[in-house]
Amino acid sequence: MKALTEQELHNLAMNIVGKELEAEGFEFMGVNSKLKKNPQFVCLKEKELHFIVVRSIRYPEDPTKYDTALMTKIKEHALKHEARTYFAGVGLSNAADRTQAVFLNQDYIVEYEGLIEI
Secondary structure: OOEOOHHHHHHHHHHHHHHHHHHOOOEEEEEOOOOOOOOOEEEEEOOEEEEEEEEEEEOOOOOOOOOHHHHHHHHHHHHHOOEEEEEEEEEEEEOOOOOOOOEOOOOEEEEOOOOEEO
16 A cells, blocks of 8 residues: 655645636636745636645545645735635545545545635
C-alpha cells in the first residue's frame, strides 16, 4: 500500500475543485498545480476574473479554515486585477480509518463545502 504524497493529495483536491468549477461554467485561464504556488486556478465566469486557492486538508483539520495572512496577500493581488478571491479547502481522509493516510487505489472520504469567498 502506497500513501499519497502531499503533491498527489493536492492534485486530487484540485481535480475535485476543477470538476465543480467546470460544472458551474467557469472558464480556465490558468491552472497551477505546484504546491505553494498560488492561486491554483485563475478563471473567468460571466466576464469576471476569479482567483481560487486550493488546499488538501488532512483529517481531523477543518477544511473550511484557511491561512488568513496568505489569503489576504492573494486578495490584495487579485484586487489589482479586479478579480474575486476564493478559498477551496478539500478535506481528504481514509474511508476505512480516518486516522490513517489516504492510500493509492483505496476509498477515501471527501469533505468539501464549495468555494469560500474572501
